[in-house]
Structure formats: structure tokens, C-alpha cells
Amino acid sequence: MTFRMYWDDIKKLTAEVDLIYYDGISEGFKIIDEENNYYEVKIEKTTRNTTCIKYDLSVEGLVVGRNYTAVDDRFLKTNVVYRYIVRSTSFDEKYYYDGDLGNFYTPKKTIFKVWSPVATRMLTDIKGLGTFEMTRNEQGVFQVEVDGDLEGARYKYLVNIGGQWESANDPYALASTANNGSSVVVDMNKTDIPLNLDRLLPLRQKNDAVIYELHIRDWSSKKSSGIKRKGKYLGLIEENTVNTFGDSTGLDYLKDLGITHVQLLPIFDFGSVDEHRQMMHYNWGYDPVQYNVPEGGYATDVEDPYCRIMELKEMIAGLHGASIRVVMDVVYNHMFERFSSDFEKLVPYYYFRIGKNGEISNGSFCGNDIDSTRLMMRKYILESIKSWMTHYGIDGFRFDLMGILDIETMNQIVELAESIDPNVMIYGEGWDMPTLLDDDQKATMMNQQEMHNIGHFNDYFRDTIKGGTTMEKILEKGILTGDLKNFARLSNFLLGSEKGPDGKDFFDAPSKSINYVECHDNHTLYDKMVAIEIPEEERLRRHKLIMAVLIFSHGIPFIHAGQEFCRTKNGDHNSYKSSDFVNGIDWDRRTEYHELVDFVKGALELRRSIAVFRTSAFTHQTKVKIKRIKKVVELHYEDGTKLVVNLGSSNHTLRLHDERVVFYVGGLTLKARDEYEVEPLELVITRPGNKKYDGVSH
Numbered sequence: 001m002t003f004r005m006y007w008d009d010i011k012k013l014t015a016e017v018d019l020i021y022y023d024g025i026s027e028g029f030k031i032i033d034e035e036n037n038y039y040e041v042k043i044e045k046t047t048r049n050t051t052c053i054k055y056d057l058s059v060e061g062l063v064v065g066r067n068y069t070a071v072d073d074r075f076l077k078t079n080v081v082y083r084y085i086v087r088s089t090s091f092d093e094k095y096y097y098d099g100d101l102g103n104f105y106t107p108k109k110t111i112f113k114v115w116s117p118v119a120t121r122m123l124t125d126i127k128g129l130g131t132f133e134m135t136r137n138e139q140g141v142f143q144v145e146v147d148g149d150l151e152g153a154r155y156k157y158l159v160n161i162g163g164q165w166e167s168a169n170d171p172y173a174l175a176s177t178a179n180n181g182s183s184v185v186v187d188m189n190k191t192d193i194p195l196n197l198d199r200l201l202p203l204r205q206k207n208d209a210v211i212y213e214l215h216i217r218d219w220s221s222k223k224s225s226g227i228k229r230k231g232k233y234l235g236l237i238e239e240n241t242v243n244t245f246g247d248s249t250g251l252d253y254l255k256d257l258g259i260t261h262v263q264l265l266p267i268f269d270f271g272s273v274d275e276h277r278q279m280m281h282y283n284w285g286y287d288p289v290q291y292n293v294p295e296g297g298y299a300t301d302v303e304d305p306y307c308r309i310m311e312l313k314e315m316i317a318g319l320h321g322a323s324i325r326v327v328m329d330v331v332y333n334h335m336f337e338r339f340s341s342d343f344e345k346l347v348p349y350y351y352f353r354i355g356k357n358g359e360i361s362n363g364s365f366c367g368n369d370i371d372s373t374r375l376m377m378r379k380y381i382l383e384s385i386k387s388w389m390t391h392y393g394i395d396g397f398r399f400d401l402m403g404i405l406d407i408e409t410m411n412q413i414v415e416l417a418e419s420i421d422p423n424v425m426i427y428g429e430g431w432d433m434p435t436l437l438d439d440d441q442k443a444t445m446m447n448q449q450e451m452h453n454i455g456h457f458n459d460y461f462r463d464t465i466k467g468g469t470t471m472e473k474i475l476e477k478g479i480l481t482g483d484l485k486n487f488a489r490l491s492n493f494l495l496g497s498e499k500g501p502d503g504k505d506f507f508d509a510p511s512k513s514i515n516y517v518e519c520h521d522n523h524t525l526y527d528k529m530v531a532i533e534i535p536e537e538e539r540l541r542r543h544k545l546i547m548a549v550l551i552f553s554h555g556i557p558f559i560h561a562g563q564e565f566c567r568t569k570n571g572d573h574n575s576y577k578s579s580d581f582v583n584g585i586d587w588d589r590r591t592e593y594h595e596l597v598d599f600v601k602g603a604l605e606l607r608r609s610i611a612v613f614r615t616s617a618f619t620h621q622t623k624v625k626i627k628r629i630k631k632v633v634e635l636h637y638e639d640g641t642k643l644v645v646n647l648g649s650s651n652h653t654l655r656l657h658d659e660r661v662v663f664y665v666g667g668l669t670l671k672a673r674d675e676y677e678v679e680p681l682e683l684v685i686t687r688p689g690n691k692k693y694d695g696v697s698h
Contacts, residue, residue: 005070006083015055024053027073079163082118086350097139102172110150123158154182168345175305184305195393196320203423206511207614212259214561221584233311237318243587258604263327269293271336275302287336325395333404338368363435372409399428403444410443427455496554513555526566548683564600565593612637640688652678659686
């Protein structure tokens with residue numbers, strides 16, 4: 001094509017004429033509508049570049065939602081393409097729609113509603129029934145009522161924009177055929193089951209939580225899991241399963257561990273795995289296709305639209321029945337692909353972030369950052385959150401690359417979610433990504449004070465405790481893996497990371513710090529310590545020490561599934577599409593490292609029993625006395641509890657005054673009745689002798 005015309009604002013057009021066509025020179029342009037009415041166009045500015053001449057044009061009288069043709073001075077024609085007009089503030093203000101969208105089923109009729117102000121026509125194409133013309137309202141919402149019982153009907157939208165027809169699925173649909181083939185009408189009332197919300201204990205504060213991250217397929221893919229329904233939703237809640245040695249696995253193991261929340265890697269419909277051949281390929285699932293539809297590959301029947309819905313609900317109900325809350329990993333920052341997405345087909349250029357010069361924002365490094373500042377995108381995210389909470393009983397959300405989203409959207413999410421469930425957990429990756437959004441609008445850690453009740457993955461804690469996380473820093477050590485240069489920072493982490501690496505304020509509440517050293521990304525802690533070449537016996541001792549610091553630090557502990565029994569991915573630092581051999585949990589290690597498993601269980605039990613480890617405000621920290629003696633740190637809490645960490649090379653004598661040791665990492669040695677020797681790489685907790693807690697020793 002040698003000539004293109006774009007509609008970029010209500011009275012602004014942009015023409016591009018290629019140099020190969022009369023050297024890109026045009027004396028003028030006209031616009032024609034579908035009734036052959038002509039609109040005069042004025043050339044305001046011309047700019048020559050290496051391939052074309054760009055014409056900035058002004059025009060009066062064009063109406064959004066109609067098709068137009070552009071004609072140049074040589075009578076060459078091209079369709080006018082809706083472009084940046086959809087990104088104007090006036091467009092959002094005029095066409096924002098606050099009603100429901102999607103399909104609305106009753107046995108007598110179904111209503112279909114979809115938003116596309118730039119569309120000239122919209123049809124609902126129902127398989128086996130034909131197409132139905134939709135009517136448009138002032139906000140650009142197309143609607144049609146179709147009589148009859150349409151339960152199970154498969155449908156698409158046929159949309160005409162700028163004279164071009166596209167076929168799109170319904171982004172608001174709750175059900176789908178396999179691999180996003182078609183949207184499906186379902187009766188959600190038929191999927192209602194008890195979700196066992198009454199089995200969940202109230203969270204008195206966010207810091208009571210202990211998060212356990214797992215991937216549906218990893219949990220059961222290996223033979224050692226003893227789970228029959230491998231890689232499926234229902235496999236997660238199978239009971240009475242054991243490993244090769246007869247030790248508990250799966251749900252029974254999880255119930256006994258002492259965690260409060262399971263964080264599930266993506267369970268929405270994603271695009272990287274063929275649902276018909278799920279076990280042929282592997283992926284974590286951070287490539288959304290349908291935000292409101294469960295992933296079909298984890299269901300036992302991918303063709304039945306109800307199956308994935310019901311089995312996901314059964315899984316959540318099973319976890320709730322075990323008093324375990326469910327956190328959903330959500331990826332509202334990018335999609336699988338931009339141009340194949342239903343959003344782009346229905347309103348091109350609207351839903352994805354674009355710079356002032358037309359550049360595509362790529363802070364996600366996936367080439368299609370979602371623009372959460374667009375009012376209808378923000379509305380979509382909010383309604384998606386509401387759908388997962390009300391239909392499925394989801395108890396929290398972990399936001400992938402949260403820093404790509406904007407602060408206002410995140411605050412509205414919290415307000416909505418807490419109105420549904422006051423105990424909801426909201427947290428995410430508050431990294432400062434290079435997305436095309438002003439820094440003061442990004443939902444990042446540096447803006448945490450602008451976001452209430454939102455937690456952030458504390459990478460400062462992670463990297464200082466265990467050492468660098470990237471492949472390039474695999475051999476870099478941290479405080480607890482052998483490099484003590486940042487030893488003085490340990491007490492700050494134990495008390496909730498109030499200060500950052502520059503000594504300035506970091507978090508304004510301990511609950512905003514998601515404390516972790518390992519997650520699905522990068523090397524496991526075990527693999528990192530193997531790479532550092534820490535001897536095996538010392539490695540286990542350091543692993544215990546790191547787990548203890550993680551669990552007893554103020555904030556919210558986060559554990560990667562299998563971390564408590566030295567999970568390995570055989571050195572794979574980015575296993576997002578690696579095999580089950582790499583990603584699957586080896587449940588036999590649960591027996592091999594049973595000492596560490598019991599240690600973690602005991603630490604979690606103690607954390608639940610002593611309130612000072614779950615404090616919710618930094619005002620309590622001022623009452624904690626900190627003592628540093630060489631490479632030993634002692635924390636003396638207001639209730640008489642003491643926590644001591646010895647990272648030195650010799651024993652540290654701990655003098656006790658009507659106190660007793662209730663927790664320790666290694667071989668604690670009695671020196672005298674009122675003294676204990678805290679050995680190197682040791683964490684010890686003491687309590688006043690009159691406290692009722694019986695204690696845990698490991």
C-alpha cells in the first residue's frame with residue numbers, strides 16, 4: 001500500500017504517502033462517508049522521513065462508529081483507520097460504559113453485550129443458529145437478545161471497523177471451548193457448589209499469612225507424588241497419597257505443613273500449551289488469552305466447557321476444606337499476543353499501552369503492555385477480579401509485574417476486593433519496569449506509600465540474604481550464604497525491612513514486605529548453594545538458617561513449593577518451558593530431607609504462637625532492643641522473647657535470666673544452667689520462663 005490514512009483525534013487525521021508514489025507528494029485529501037458525503041481536509045503540517053511523507057491534517061464533522069474512505073488528489077482511495085483517537089481523554093470520557101458486558105443467560109433468552117465504539121456493525125455469530133445483528137448505544141455498546149435456551153451455545157462476534165471485518169471471541173465470557181476456539185454460553189448457577197469458605201479461619205492481620213507457591217502440573221507430574229490425576233486441578237486435592245517411601249504427599253502433606261495460603265501459578269486460560277496435548281509441552285502460563293476462563297489443560301475434559309469450571313471450583317473447595325486459602329497469580333500486564341487478542345480486534349489501539357510517538361510499550365518484554373489507565377481496561381480488570389472472587393471464592397491475588405500497572409487501578413482493586421472479602425490478600429512484583437508510564441503513576445515499591453494494603457515481593461531481602469539471583473550473579477553470596485559484608489542489615493530484615501539499601505524508608509508497614517529467597521523464577525536456593533560449592537553438611541545447616549530467618553522476619557513469609565525439602569531444578573535458572581523432569585516436584589526428597597521439613601513445620605508452629613513475630617506496625621519495632629556483638633545479632637522483644645543469630649566463626653555465650661530456649665537451628669550446647677552456647681550458623685529463640693508456650697526444638 002502506498003497511501004494510508006489514520007484517525008488520531010476527534011478533529012485530527014494523519015496521512016502517510018510512500019516516497020515510491022509520486023515522491024510522497026499530494027496536493028490534498030478528501031474524506032467520503034458511506035453515504036458519499038464529502039468532508040474537506042486541511043493540511044496543517046508535512047514531515048518527510050526516509051520512506052514516506054507524513055501529513056498532519058485537520059477535519060470537521062466525522063463521527064466515531066462510521067466507516068470513512070480517504071481519497072488523494074489522484075483519486076487513490078484507502079480506508080480511514082481508527083488509531084490514536086481511541087487514546088484521547090475525550091474518547092474515554094464520552095464512551096466509558098459502567099454497565100455489564102458479556103453474555104447473560106436465562107432458559108428463555110440470552111443477552112449478548114460487547115463494547116466497541118469504533119465499530120460500524122457488530123454481529124453475534126452463534127454456531128448452528130446463524131448471525132444476529134446487534135444494535136449500538138451511545139457508549140458504543142452493541143447488544144442483541146436471542147430467544148430460546150442457548151445453554152452450551154458457541155459464539156463469536158463479527159465486527160466491522162473501518163470497512164474491515166474481524167472475528168473475535170468475547171473477552172467477558174466465562175467459558176470457552178478448547179484452545180480459545182469459541183466463547184460458550186453457560187448457566188453459572190449449575191456450577192454452584194459449597195466452596196467451604198466457612199472452613200477458613202479469619203486473618204486477624206495480613207502478617208498471620210504464610211504463602212506457599214506452586215504450579216498445578218509440578219505438584220503431581222512425577223511418579224513419586226503418588227497422585228493419580230497428574231497435572232490436573234483435582235490432583236491437587238487427592239488425599240491419602242504417599243511417595244516411594246510411604247510418606248505423605250499432596251494435600252495431606254500440605255495440611256500438615258502449617259501454611260495458610262497456596263499461591264497458584266496461572267490458572268486462567270493461557271496460550272502456550274495445546275489443551276488437547278497438554279503433556280507434550282510445558283509452560284508456567286504467563287501468557288494470558290482469556291482472563292476470565294480457567295485453563296482447560298488442567299481439566300480432565302477440555303471439550304466440555306463446564307468441566308474446567310467445575311473442577312477448578314472443586315479444587316478450591318478442597319483447599320478451603322483444609323483451611324487453606326487460594327491466591328491466584330494474575331497477569332494483567334500483558335497478553336499472549338497483541339494482534340490476535342480479542343481486545344485488539346474489538347477496539348484497535350485502545351487496550352495496549354502506546355507512547356506519544358506511536359511506539360509500543362514493552363516494559364513486560366513481551367511486546368504488548370496492557371494500559372491499565374484506559375478506563376475500560378481498568379474496568380475490565382476490576383470486573384475480572386470480582387468474577388474470580390464471587391464465582392470461584394478466590395482469596396487473594398498475586399500481580400505479575402505489578403509495576404506495569406498504575407497506582408489508581410491497584411488501589412481500586414483493593415477497595416473492590418476488600419468489599420467482597422476483608423481478609424483478601426493483594427500483593428505483587430513492584431519492580432520498576434521500563435513501561436511507558438510516568439514513574440509517579442507506577443505501582444512500584446518506590447511508590448508503596450501511595451498504595452494501602454498491597455504487599456511487594458522484597459527482592460532487597462532476597463538478594464541480600466542469599467546473594468544475587470540472576471544467572472550472571474549465580475556465584476554471588478549473601479549474608480547467609482557466606483558473604484558478611486552486609487551483616488548489619490540483618491536486623492533490618494528481621495524487623496520488617498523498614499529501611500532500604502540506601503538507609504531511607506522502604507516499607508511503611510511490615511505487611512507490605514513479602515519475604516522470600518526462592519520462587520518459580522531463577523535458581524532454587526538449593527541449586528544456588530550447589531553452584532557456590534558449599535559443602536553438603538554446611539549447605540543443609542545454611543538452608544535451615546535461611547528458612548528460620550525467612551519465617552521469623554516481620555512481614556509475610558513466602559515459600560516456593562519444595563523449598564522446605566531442598567527442591568532442585570538441576571541448575572535450570574529459567575524453567576518456564578522446561579520439561580516435567582526439571583519442573584516436577586520430586587516427592588522422595590520430602591523423605592530424604594525430612595529433618596528440614598520437620599524443622600520448617602516447627603518454625604511455622606512457633607511463629608503462629610508468638611505474636612511479636614507477626615507484628616503489623618513499625619511502631620512496635622521501637623520497643624525492640626538490638627545488640628550486635630561482632631557477627632552476632634540479638635533482638636530483645638518487648639514481651640521478653642529473644643532472637644539470636646550467630647554468623648561468626650566461634651560460639652556465642654547466651655546468658656539466660658529466667659528464660660528457656662524454645663527454638664534453635666543446630667546443636668545447641670548446654671554450658672551451665674544459666675548459659676547456652678550459640679554455635680556458628682545458629683538461630684536461637686528464647687522465651688521468659690513463665691510463658692505458657694511449650695517450645696519447639698529442632
